[in-house]
Amino acid sequence: MSDDIAGILNEAEAKMTKTIEVTKEEFSAIRTGRANAAMFQGITADYYGTPTPLNQLASLQFPEARTIIVTPYDKGATAAIETALRESDLGVNPTNNGDNLRLVLPALTEERRKEYIKLAKHKAEEGRVAVRSSRANAKKAIEKLVKDKLIGEDEGVRAEKELEVLTKKAIDGVDAALAAKETELATV
Template sequence: MSEDISGIMQDAESKMAKTIDVTKEEFTTIRTGRANAAMFQNITVEYYGAPTPLNQLASLQFPEARTVIVTPYDKSATTAVETALRESDLGVNPTNNGDNLRLVLPALTEERRRDYVKQAKNKAEDGRIAVRGTRGNAKKAIEKLVKDKEIGEDEGTRAEKDLEALTKKYIEQIDQALAAKETELATV
């Protein structure tokens, strides 16, 4: 395999691996029966006119499986944090204790579990689309090498087969992560 093809393949593989990491991280933001810090990762709070991530404004504690205590570092931001939590897709209504906010995550209903599974499937499909996009870009690069006669057609065909195998491997990893998340969501 020529250096050009190995470079294209390495680049494609690293991009596909990053896609897997991003997809798995997206899965962690989907709520399951237990509270975890990743659920709050995408929540931003309007703080002095700028959208600020919640984890930069407050500490999170998890005393029980479905209870979260949010303690803002700046007490003047408590109202803004409370509003951001109420408007988030977590479906919670924070209780303001003066110093902190107490969240009790509602038990997941069957309908809510189905919604979360649907969300997970959408995130998995986004990951698959990204992997296929990477494959398409790599395939174009290989075809360009063949067209410019930098490599032979046989070598180009072999590289495309290797690229297909690589794509299949990463799509299977996304499918496995999705199956694990679906199982996690189905567990009461």
């Protein structure tokens, strides 16, 4: 097989693997019954006029499964952090004791669990679309090699079959991550 085909397939596989990783990261930001740091990745607070990620403004501690203690590095940012947490989609109301903020995550209701599962399915579909996009780009590149007569048609067909195997593997990876997240969300 030509080096060009190997390069195209390797690049497609790398993009598909990255898509699976990104999808898993997006799943980790979806709240389950336990508190984790990934839940706070998308939260930014207005710090002296600049939207700043929460992890740059405060440390997070998890003394219990549903309790988080947020300790600001700068006490002047406490009010901004409190506002950002209250307005986030976590559904929490921070308690300010002067030194830090205490968050108690409410137990997930059945309705909220279903919303999160729906969100996870949406993120998984975005992952599948990204995988298919990588496949389409690689397929175009292979077809161009055949059209320009740099490789034979048989070689092009074999490369497309390999590409389909890579695509199926990547989509199965996204589906497996979705199944794990659904199980995690359904567990009470």
